[in-house]
Amino acid sequence: xxxxxxxxxxxxxxxxxxxxxxxxxxxxxxxxxxxxxxxxxxxxxxxxxxxxxxxxxxxxxxxxxxxxxxxxxxxxxxxxxxxxxxxxxxxxxxxxxxxxxxxxxxxxxxxxxxxxxxxxxxxxxxxxxxxxxxxxxxxxxxxxxxxxxxxxxxxxxxxxxxxxxxxxxxxxxxxxxxxxxxxxxxxxxxxxxxxxxxxxxxxxxxxxxxxxxxxxxxxxxxxxxxxxxxxxxxxxxxxxxxxxxxxxxxxxxxxxxxxxxxxxxxxxxxxxxxxxxxxxxxxxxxxxxxxxxxxxxxxxxxxxxxxxxxxxxxxxxxxxxxxxxxxxxxxxxxxxxxxxxxxxxxxxxxxxxxxxxxxxxxxxxxxxxxxxxxxxxxxxxxxxxxxxxxxxxxxxxxxxxxxxxxxxxxxxxxxxxxxxxxxxxxxxxxxxxxxxxxxxxxxxxxxxxxxxxxxxxxxxxxxxxxxxxxxxxxx
Amino acid sequence: xxxxxxxxxxxxxxxxxxxxxxxxxxxxxxxxxxxxxxxxxxxxxxxxxxxxxxxxxxxxxxxxxxxxxxxxxxxxxxxxxxxxxxxxxxxxxxxxxxxxxxxxxxxxxxxxxxxxxxxxxxxxxxxxxxxxxxxxxxxxxxx
Numbered sequence: 001x002x003x004x005x006x007x008x009x010x011x012x013x014x015x016x017x018x019x020x021x022x023x024x025x026x027x028x029x030x031x032x033x034x035x036x037x038x039x040x041x042x043x044x045x046x047x048x049x050x051x052x053x054x055x056x057x058x059x060x061x062x063x064x065x066x067x068x069x070x071x072x073x074x075x076x077x078x079x080x081x082x083x084x085x086x087x088x089x090x091x092x093x094x095x096x097x098x099x100x101x102x103x104x105x106x107x108x109x110x111x112x113x114x115x116x117x118x119x120x121x122x123x124x125x126x127x128x129x130x131x132x133x134x135x136x137x138x139x140x141x142x143x144x145x146x147x148x149x150x151x152x153x154x155x156x157x158x159x160x161x162x163x164x165x166x167x168x169x170x171x172x173x174x175x176x177x178x179x180x181x182x183x184x185x186x187x188x189x190x191x192x193x194x195x196x197x198x199x200x201x202x203x204x205x206x207x208x209x210x211x212x213x214x215x216x217x218x219x220x221x222x223x224x225x226x227x228x229x230x231x232x233x234x235x236x237x238x239x240x241x242x243x244x245x246x247x248x249x250x251x252x253x254x255x256x257x258x259x260x261x262x263x264x265x266x267x268x269x270x271x272x273x274x275x276x277x278x279x280x281x282x283x284x285x286x287x288x289x290x291x292x293x294x295x296x297x298x299x300x301x302x303x304x305x306x307x308x309x310x311x312x313x314x315x316x317x318x319x320x321x322x323x324x325x326x327x328x329x330x331x332x333x334x335x336x337x338x339x340x341x342x343x344x345x346x347x348x349x350x351x352x353x354x355x356x357x358x359x360x361x362x363x364x365x366x367x368x369x370x371x372x373x374x375x376x377x378x379x380x381x382x383x384x385x386x387x388x389x390x391x392x393x394x395x396x397x398x399x400x401x402x403x404x405x406x407x408x409x410x411x412x413x414x415x416x417x418x419x420x421x422x423x424x425x426x427x428x429x430x431x432x433x434x435x436x437x438x439x440x441x442x443x444x445x446x447x448x449x450x451x452x453x454x455x456x457x458x459x460x461x462x463x464x465x466x467x468x469x470x471x472x473x474x475x
Numbered sequence: 476x477x478x479x480x481x482x483x484x485x486x487x488x489x490x491x492x493x494x495x496x497x498x499x500x501x502x503x504x505x506x507x508x509x510x511x512x513x514x515x516x517x518x519x520x521x522x523x524x525x526x527x528x529x530x531x532x533x534x535x536x537x538x539x540x541x542x543x544x545x546x547x548x549x550x551x552x553x554x555x556x557x558x559x560x561x562x563x564x565x566x567x568x569x570x571x572x573x574x575x576x577x578x579x580x581x582x583x584x585x586x587x588x589x590x591x592x593x594x595x596x597x598x599x600x601x602x603x604x605x606x607x608x609x610x611x612x613x614x615x616x617x618x
Contacts, residue, residue, distance in 0.1 A: 040495065041584050134496055134578065221490075226595075228488035228602060229505070232513045263516035266506040267488060270569050274501020276492040278575055279564045292568055298508045298523050301515040308568075326586055364558070365581075367588065382588035406588040449583030451495045 004245040004253070005187035007180050007212075011035030011081075012219030014042045014058045020219070020241055021064035025071050028257035030243060031187070033072065034179040036217045037061065037083040043148045043173070044323045044447040046085040055094075056086030057170075062094055065168070066102070072167075073104050079168040080158055080179050086148065088112045088172040092464070095168055109166025111157040113461035113475075114173040116149040116320065116454065123458055130322065130452040139322075144450060146322040151459045153318075153475050154285030155209070156192045158182025160463045164470040173321065175284050177213025184209040184246040195287055196314065201249070203311030207289040208250020211309050214282065214289075215254055215272050216242040222254060222272045223262035233268075235261020251307040253299065264302040281312055283319075285456075285475055288312040318459060318475065322450035327379070328412040328443040330419050336401040337433045341387045344431040345403045351430050352405065352423045353381060360385075367408070378415055380408040402437070412443040419443075477610045483552070484602025485613065486536060491598035496580045496587070498594035500601055502544065503571035504536045536612050537570040543606065544572045552604045553597070555579065 008030040010020040014037045017023075024033055037058040050056035061083035072079060084091040092110035099106045116123060124130075129138035130149075139146065150173035159182045161169045169182070185192065185206065195202040215222050222242035224233035233239070240260025245253040254269055256262060273294065280292040288311065295308035336344045346357040354375030360383045363370035367380035374381050384404045393399035405423075407415045420440030427434050456474050463471040491500040506512075507529035514521035544552075546561045553576075560577040580594060581587040591597070 040493075044585060226490065228484065228490065228598065229509075232509075232516075234517050263513065265509055265512035265516065267503075267509050267512070270503045270506070270571060271488060271490040271501065273569065274499075274503065274566075274571055274573055275490050276494050276499060277501070277573055278494070278497075278499065279562070279573075280566060292566055294568055296506075296569065298506075298512045300523075323585075326582070329588075331588070380588075384588070384590060386590070404588075404590065408588075447583075447585040449495050449585065 001248045002188055004247045005032065005184055006030045006243055006245050007032045007034055007183055007216070008243045009034055009036070009216040009219055009241050010064070011037055012217065012221060013037065013039050014045065014060070016219055018060060018063065022067045024241055024257070025068045025077060027240070027260060030077060032078045032080055032183040033068065034080045034183065035061075035083070036176040036179060037081065038085060038173060040321055040449055043086065043150060043321060047148050047323070050086055055090050057088070057091035057094070058083035058085055061091070062098055065095060066098060069099060069102060069104050069106070073106065078162060078166070078183065080183055081169070082171045082174050082176075082179060084110070084170040084172045086115065086172065088170050091170045095170060106167040107165050107466045109161030109164065109169040109463065109465040111153065111161060111169065111171035111174065111461065111463055113459060114150045114153045116151060116459070117146070120146065120149060123454070126458065128454055128458060130320065130450070130454070133451040133453070139450070144324045144448070146324045146450065147447075149320060149322045151318045151320050151454050152285060153461055154178050155181025155185055156286055156475065157461050157463045157471060159185040159190075159192070160471040161465055162186035164463070164465040166465045176217035177210045177284055178286070180213030180216065180244055180246065181206060181209045181284065181286055184212070188248045192286060195311070200311070203287055204309065205248070205250035206287040207311035208252060208306070208309045209246050210282065210284050210287055210289045211273070211291075211294060211306055212244040212246050212252035212254070215269055215306070216244050218272060218275060220262060221275065222268055223256050223264055224268050225262065227268055227271055229267060233263050237261065250309060251305065254304045254306065255302055264304055266296045266298050266304055269296055269304045269306070283315045285314060285318055287314050316456070317453035318456055320452045320454050322452060323447040324450060326446050326448035327408055327410040328415050329406060329408045329446045330415040330441065330443045331404060331406040332420060332423055332440060333402050333404040333437040335433070335435055335437060336403055336431070337399050338393070341401045345385050347431045348403060348426070348434065349383065351426050355381075357385070376407060376419065378407040378409045378419065382406040408446070416443040478607040479610050479613060480605050481608050481613065482602060483604050483606050485608065487540060487602060489598030489602050491594045491596070493580055493584055493593040496578050496582050498576045498579045498597055500574045500576070500598045501571060502540065502574065502598070502601065503569060504533055504540055506570070507533045532612070533570055537567070539609060539612055541565055541572060544574065549574055552601060552606075
């Protein structure tokens with residue numbers, strides 16, 4: 001039985017601390033450097049980037065690889081990242097070029113096949129309705145045309161790439177936790193097929209790694225960042241990032257490098273376990289973890305042991321994240337100072353949008369209904385009044401309430417100047433003290449997230465290492 | 476039973492986030508070994524052994540929290556969630572409760588008009604709500 005594998009996280013999102021890769025490699029011993037670059041919104045951001053610049057991967061990853069590649073190569077540290085985004089093959093090529101330029105020989109592995117866009121027409125024809133998990137609508141019913149569509153892939157192809165000798169593995173849309181499951185499975189020789197056929201030991205090991213992956217996927221959030229009891233946390237100006245020491249049975253110790261800021265306690269780990277989850281069954285393409293079985297124990301300074309996690313069967317269908325262009329939006333926020341906040345808001349709304357505050361309240365969250373009552377020629381109108389509620393305000397901040405008005409339409413012009421100009425024109429003729437928090441801006445495009453699923457048989461994942469196909473098939 | 480009006484966050488942690496148009500708020504009771512763990516993190520000596528008394532206090536706090544955070548309880552504490560579908564999942568092993576509020580973020584972070592489009596602050600909002608807390612659950616906290 002091998003010793004635990006030390007898997008470090010160096011990124012919780014596209015835009016996280018650039019120096020973190022170097023910190024995790026330089027500040028202590030690790031076996032694998034991983035990071036998550038892909039939040040739900042990121043795929044949309046990368047699509048915009050692809051349309052502008054021609055590539056759809058997270059370029060900051062290359063900067064980080066350049067900083068750590070020499071050390072990782074010397075010390076045998078593998079790098080596993082989903083920074084490939086919409087273009088894992090292009091990122092693989094870019095890493096290869098970078099390594100060649102640096103004169104460091106590396107074998108680059110690429111996991112691809114998550115992108116369903118090239119096969120969208122075929123999939124729709126074959127009967128995939130891509131039913132929205134929240135609303136139950138099919139894509140066709142909503143008249144939505146996706147601009148991104150990526151199936152969430154698990155850890156198995158990452159393990160395949162590492163087994164085939166990849167020093168660096170880049171992927172597209174794999175689950176955040178797959179970045180830990182894959183390396184742990186490779187290190188300990190876990191058998192995914194056995195887990196699928198009901199081998200409990202193997203399933204529980206994978207479930208343990210899934211939990212470990214979930215805990216470290218959001219960077220410093222496991223080490224006291226974004227933590228309710230932040231006043232207890234030392235060195236939070238610059239917390240260390242988390243490391244998962246995953247044992248052969250899937251049990252894990254979460255820790256961080258010695259001498260770094262932040263802390264790892266049962267509290268910081270619990271906070272992250274609960275982040276962005278639903279019920280106790282936490283699904284991943286490889287396995288589902290039963291969160292009701294997790295046991296946490298503080299076993300030392302900045303060391304929390306996670307054990308007891310048991311597996312449930314993996315879901316039959318793969319989750320898919322789609323985005324389509326919803327249209328254009330614009331917002332302006334008016335400041336309402338001092339007395340008569342509601343009357344001021346009411347006058348502003350009647351002047352700008354032809355609706356009363358009462359009508360806004362009656363409409364609740366129904367922005368389409370509110371737009372229908374409004375004189376604005378827009379599809380959706382949303383109004384939020386934040387009343388400071390402070391009597392006898394001594395300081396300016398106490399005296400200021402805010403009226404935020406947001407409009408959306410498929411036509412950019414209707415939410416551009418057609419929306420902002422009448423609002424600005426009213427500033428000398430409406431309620432006393434009227435001004436917006438920012439100058440009026442142009443309409444901006446917005447995406448709509450479409451969570452759905454796909455039949456596993458309709459997805460084919462490819463694993464290439466050093467340009468050669470080493471595995472291919474249904475995930 | 477005497478009670479005292481204090482913010483929920485007095486001994487309850489929370490972290491919130493988004494999943495598409497839904498938000499979740501994970502809420503937990505401070506672990507009995509937490510104060511020792513914090514002392515260790517500050518480089519001080521501390522004993523991680525949990526006394527039966529400390530464990531019993533955490534259990535009592537969790538029982539109280541679970542009774543408070545029913546679907547209706549969540550609607551009272553977060554009026555913003557009224558009219559939305561709410562799920563409450565107890566996780567007794569973590570002395571935690573996970574709340575899922577469906578549709579509070581419209582169709583996701585890029586589409587929603589909410590000021591806090593990813594519900595990052597929802598957990599801290601919940602912790603700021605003032606509730607009647609049994610005095611026993613507070614006084615025990617200094618034990």
